[in-house]
Amino acid sequence: MPPFLALERKVAIEAVTRACRVCQKVFRQLASSETVVKSDHSPVTVADYSAQAVVSSILADRFPQVPIVGEENSQALQGEAGRTLRQRVLELTNSVLDCPVTEHELCSLIDRGTYAGGATGQHWTLDPVDGTKGFLRGDQYAVCLALIINGEVQLGVMGCPNLPKAFPPAVEDSRGCLFVTVRGQGAFQRALDSDNETLLRVSELTNSTLASFCESYEAGHSSHADALAISKRLGITKPSLRMDSQCKYGCIARGDANIYLRIPTNPKYVEKIWDHATGSLLVTEAGGKVTDVDGKPLDFSQGRLLTRNRGVVATSAALHAQVQKAVQDQLSQ
Numbered sequence: 001m002p003p004f005l006a007l008e009r010k011v012a013i014e015a016v017t018r019a020c021r022v023c024q025k026v027f028r029q030l031a032s033s034e035t036v037v038k039s040d041h042s043p044v045t046v047a048d049y050s051a052q053a054v055v056s057s058i059l060a061d062r063f064p065q066v067p068i069v070g071e072e073n074s075q076a077l078q079g080e081a082g083r084t085l086r087q088r089v090l091e092l093t094n095s096v097l098d099c100p101v102t103e104h105e106l107c108s109l110i111d112r113g114t115y116a117g118g119a120t121g122q123h124w125t126l127d128p129v130d131g132t133k134g135f136l137r138g139d140q141y142a143v144c145l146a147l148i149i150n151g152e153v154q155l156g157v158m159g160c161p162n163l164p165k166a167f168p169p170a171v172e173d174s175r176g177c178l179f180v181t182v183r184g185q186g187a188f189q190r191a192l193d194s195d196n197e198t199l200l201r202v203s204e205l206t207n208s209t210l211a212s213f214c215e216s217y218e219a220g221h222s223s224h225a226d227a228l229a230i231s232k233r234l235g236i237t238k239p240s241l242r243m244d245s246q247c248k249y250g251c252i253a254r255g256d257a258n259i260y261l262r263i264p265t266n267p268k269y270v271e272k273i274w275d276h277a278t279g280s281l282l283v284t285e286a287g288g289k290v291t292d293v294d295g296k297p298l299d300f301s302q303g304r305l306l307t308r309n310r311g312v313v314a315t316s317a318a319l320h321a322q323v324q325k326a327v328q329d330q331l332s333q
Contacts, residue, residue, distance in 0.1 A: 005147065005155050005182050008063070012145050012157040013180060015058040018096045019051035019143045020159040020176075020192060023129060025092060026050065027138065046085060047135065048072050049110055050092040051128035051143055056109040057097055059124060066147075069125040069304055070113020071274055077107055117273065119151040119301035127274040131245025134217060138162070140243040142250075146277035151301025154183045156278035160247045165191060167241070167256045179250045179282050187253050187286040202288040202316040203255040208326075209235035211319060214248040214257035223263040226330055230261065233326040249279025252314055253286035259323055262312035263293065263331075271306040280314065289320040293327050 003009075026047040052072045059068065077086040086103055094100040101109065115123055124147055131141035140162055147155040158179040165174045176192035179200075188197040205211055211234065215227055227240075241248075241257045248260045260283075262271065280290040280298050291297055293311035302308055315323050 003182075003185065008147055008155055009157075009180065009182055011058060011062045012147070012155060013178065015055040016143050016145050016157045016159040017178065017192060018058065019054045019128060020161045020178075021096050022050045022054055022092050023047045023135065023141070023143065024161050025095065027135065045129070045132070045136065046089050046092060048129045048132070049074070049077060049085075049089040052113055052126060053089065053093045053101070053106050053109045054096055055126055055128065055143070055145060056112045057093075057101060060109065060112060063124075067115035067123045068113045069115050069117045069123055069148075069273060070110075071127050071272070072110055073114055074107035074110040077110070117148070117300075117303040122147065122149050124148070125274045125277050125300075127246070130275065131243075131247070134162075134244030139217065140245050140247045142245040142247050144246050144274060144278040146274075146281065148273075148277065148300050151299070152183075153277045153281045153300055156181045156281045158246055158250060158278045158282065159192065160245070160250060161192065163247050163250065165189075166254075167251070177250065179253065179278075181278075181282045181285045183281060183285065185285070187282050189250070189254060200254045200282075200286045202253060202283065202286050203258050204318065205258055205316065206318045208319055208322045209237070211236055211258035212238040213240040214251045214260045215240040215242045216248070216262075217242045217244045223265050226263040227261055230263075230323075230326045230330050233329060234322065246275065246279040249276075249282050249314060252288060252316075253282045258316060258319060260312070260314040261293075261323075261327065263327070264311050271309065271312065273300050273304060273306060276306065276312060280312075283314050287317060288315060289317045290314045291320070291324070293331060295324050295328075 127144040135141035143159040145157050160177045163177045178190045181187040187200040190197045292309035299308040
């Protein structure tokens with residue numbers, strides 16, 4: 001009998017790898033002047049749409065009955081106003097697919113990502129370009145895909161085209177990582193251009209004063225002030241490793257850093273499932289522990305949002321209780 005989710009794992013790796021190729025092409029070929037802006041004012045390039053179309057196409061071919069909770073929809077590509085962008089997205093999408101799609105099929109594939117999610121059955125969740133600002137700067141971003149079954153993340157694949165294979169990077173060309181995890185089967189890293197996988201484990205550090213943070217580059221994503229105060233409570237003096245996207249989860253999983261916090265900057269803000277599904281399972285399978293700031297497990301059964309959770313605390317299992325207390329002490333002042 002094949003391992004649990006063996007086919008899904010293989011197909012997800014193919015989908016994310018091809019989506020990463022699209023992102024790399026976009027960065028090489030397109031200027032930031034071709035950026036469009038969504039209603040929430042976050043910058044979105046054609047990479048988002050192309051990557052979502054590519055992943056959706058591959059998943060639809062192999063798992064047509066399994067819906068997708070994705071970040072994007074095709075509204076900006078519709079009609080005459082969206083023609084130029086639509087054609088560019090179509091060209092990029094077809095450049096990595098074996099079977100080219102039409103403009104109509106392109107929009108339909110992107111809109112497969114409008115599923116509402118929920119607590120029963122299977123669905124994928126996709127962030128086609130997590131860390132868009134990092135992408136635009138030429139820094140860290142990720143293509144993140146996860147499979148959720150009955151409200152629980154069971155599989156995750158994360159492509160990080162600019163992430164060094166280790167810190168500090170040995171040579172300039174040692175960039176491009178793929179993280180793969182299946183519940184109960186461990187967490188692995190491979191190069192984007194290789195099938196060889198390395199088992200990942202979080203750091204075994206037990207003394208919080210020797211720990212280090214992995215933080216968001218953008219202060220708007222998580223409170224840097226609270227993180228600094230929490231680090232002082234823990235006696236941490238090492239500088240933080242800062243980057244965009246779920247790459248931070250990958251760095252925790254392989255021991256580059258010890259603590260990743262997502263401290264809400266707005267009490268009404270609710271995290272989206274595609275921002276944490278892949279990374280949270282990756283850290284858990286690498287021996288870590290991921291909860292919200294109140295110590296509750298992340299609940300992916302509530303649709304597109306983590307409505308029952310507040311923020312994120314991701315650490316090694318050995319440090320989690322210490323970090324959780326420091327977070328609570330800081331937030332309760």
